[in-house]
Amino acid sequence: MLRLSTAVFDDLVAHARQEVPLEACGYIGVRESTGVEAIRLTNIDHSPEHFSFDPAEQFAAVRTLRAQGLAASVVYHSHPATPARPSEEDHRLARDPSTIYCILSLAGPSPDIKAFRVENGRLAAVRLEIDT
Numbered sequence: 001m002l003r004l005s006t007a008v009f010d011d012l013v014a015h016a017r018q019e020v021p022l023e024a025c026g027y028i029g030v031r032e033s034t035g036v037e038a039i040r041l042t043n044i045d046h047s048p049e050h051f052s053f054d055p056a057e058q059f060a061a062v063r064t065l066r067a068q069g070l071a072a073s074v075v076y077h078s079h080p081a082t083p084a085r086p087s088e089e090d091h092r093l094a095r096d097p098s099t100i101y102c103i104l105s106l107a108g109p110s111p112d113i114k115a116f117r118v119e120n121g122r123l124a125a126v127r128l129e130i131d132t
């Protein structure tokens, strides 16, 4: 189960919209099961269908979150034109069972976000709530 603050959710949506038609990606810092801070990272693939982190930025983001006492345990990326479901590549690249993977879709009339965790080598849905 993961909760996101409204501020983080709004930030993810803003980031995703800014990067259209490319996928946006980044980290979310978590305190007590709630995502409280998003850090935007560069999608070095510059692609509408997949993403890769810049390793140096990724390292810096993890360090920044940990310095604030947050767990760097959630990564996010956007699907500009497809639903908030993992692609085959998302299944293949998600390897860390301690990470929650959020996918934010802009395909529908309003943004849709879902969370997943690796189970038996595939991404399985995790309950996600947005604080109101």
Ligand SMILES: [Zn+2]
Pocket (backbone or CB within 6 Å): 049, 050, 077, 078, 079, 085, 086, 087, 090, 103
């Ligand atoms: Zn994806």
